[in-house]
Amino acid sequence: MAPKVGVLLFPGSNCEQDVVEAFAGLGAEPDLIWHGDRSLGGADAVIVPGGFAHGDYLRPGAIARFSPVMEAVADFAASGGPVVGICNGFQVLCEAGLLPGVLQKNAGLRFLCQTVTLRVASKVSVLTRDVEIGTELRIPINHFSGNYTCAPETLERLVAEDQVVLRYTDNPNGSMDDIAGVSNAAGNVVGLMPHPERASSALLGSEDGLPLLASVLAATRAAA
């Protein structure tokens, strides 16, 4: 059975259709889930897409974490379900406490919109379990607050436990330890600033996001 991918939709999300399109192309059954819903409708994986949930007011993700759907996401994550936050979705998962650390403003104070090279740093996460460590991927970034920051002891733990999932080869935003993506200890919750859904077709300039998205599908119960 095709895995069902629930793509959250907040007021201000703007990458949800790209995520839907990319997963549909991989044979999954993607569906949007309104942020006011309290159920995930039987989703096998949850994606928190990019955009500006609730206008990014106060801080990116600060208000989205109180949306009713986030309780269901936290329960799903606690039960081991794959949850991936992309860009603003990464910020939401950090604010919700599902991932450690926070994304602060880019070191250069510039909004960055460019394709970057990432290096896979861990296979522990649902996003990279089917991609080899050291693989380089060309994937676009599109953010103002992508500068990953956490307490020094948190960073030590992330590195020791293989929770740093992706690193920039040429750090664009000042992120600690060149971090582009991290996971929780179990590896089922992942956040990354780059947009794999925007690298899902040769027509878009790169297909390097597809192995990441396919990896998430392979990690679902439906695929097991």
Place this chain on the structure above:
Amino acid sequence: MRDDDPMASFSVHVEVTQRPGIADPEGATIERSLPALGFDEVRGVHVGKSIRFRVDAPDEASARARVTELCERFLTNPVIEDATIELTALAGAEG
């Protein structure tokens, strides 16, 4: 409001600043631009957020406790931000 349940009103000003050691690129950028305007003597520019509201509580200590909790849970991200809270009792004000 009932006489046996006295509540006071407080005007609250929360200033949100970056924690020590956390980069403040906005402040740094402003500081870098100052010499071009002739303000070479300005140092240590920091940019934060200023949030104002009113809160009702039986007394100042409980008002401060509630606002502190609000700051920790919502108004700041404690990983990178600190809050400074100023409370001022509003005389006879209600609502």
